[in-house]
Amino acid sequence: QKEVEQNSGPLSVPEGAIASLNCTYSDRVSQSFFWYRQYSGKSPELIMSIYSNGDKEDGRFTAQLNKASQYVSLLIRDSQPSDSATYLCAVIMGSASKIIFGSGTRLSIRP
Amino acid sequence: DGGITQSPKYLFRKEGQNVTLSCEQNLNHDAMYWYRQDPGQGLRLIYYSQIVNDFQKGDIAEGYSVSREKKESFPLTVTSAQKNPTAFYLCASSISAHSYEQYFGPGTRLTVT
Numbered sequence: 681q682k683e684v685e686q687n688s689g690p691l692s693v694p695e696g697a698i699a700s701l702n703c704t705y706s707d708r709v710s711q712s713f714f715w716y717r718q719y720s721g722k723s724p725e726l727i728m729s730i731y732s733n734g735d736k737e738d739g740r741f742t743a744q745l746n747k748a749s750q751y752v753s754l755l756i757r758d759s760q761p762s763d764s765a766t767y768l769c770a771v772i773m774g775s776a777s778k779i780i781f782g783s784g785t786r787l788s789i790r791p
Numbered sequence: 792d793g794g795i796t797q798s799p800k801y802l803f804r805k806e807g808q809n810v811t812l813s814c815e816q817n818l819n820h821d822a823m824y825w826y827r828q829d830p831g832q833g834l835r836l837i838y839y840s841q842i843v844n845d846f847q848k849g850d851i852a853e854g855y856s857v858s859r860e861k862k863e864s865f866p867l868t869v870t871s872a873q874k875n876p877t878a879f880y881l882c883a884s885s886i887s888a889h890s891y892e893q894y895f896g897p898g899t900r901l902t903v904t
Binding site: 684688712714722723724725726729768772778779781782783784 | 898
């Protein structure tokens, strides 16, 4: 089992709809979780961090964390073509105190 | 402008040559990291440094070397011992080793033929 798993996609969502991206992790004691956006050929950009169970909202983005089920998700409301990118989930593995990145989900917003 | 710079953006080398990738930050961050990204894959940690004059191996350090003589600089050397050096190399930094919000430079795309 991979330490951080994401569906590679592509996930195709119509413009204006909600895009839902999911990530599961293996280490039950993990405490810190991040979402990065990476446009093709560019470097990752941090868009959300979440540390507690529940939802965290920032503009059109909402991160959701469920430690009991070991998953973290990212919702993008009112999806725009500019949201088309690969989204990387990153988790601090509590037992090793190191950050592990998932392989990313490619999101495509269709007009 | 505060940020992380990497140079060059594209680098081409012949097999058997060592090559050094530059990474500079003016964010006053203590910790710096080097990652490698291959097509369709996530980021893999090569080396990291929590403080000046100290660095540790990541998951795929074989064939690479680093130095951290100055807080703002963390160059990576890809040696001829690295079997598959062609990749996208990313440098990142964070305020401290305990602050895991990492910020990335623009990357260097290395092609070795």
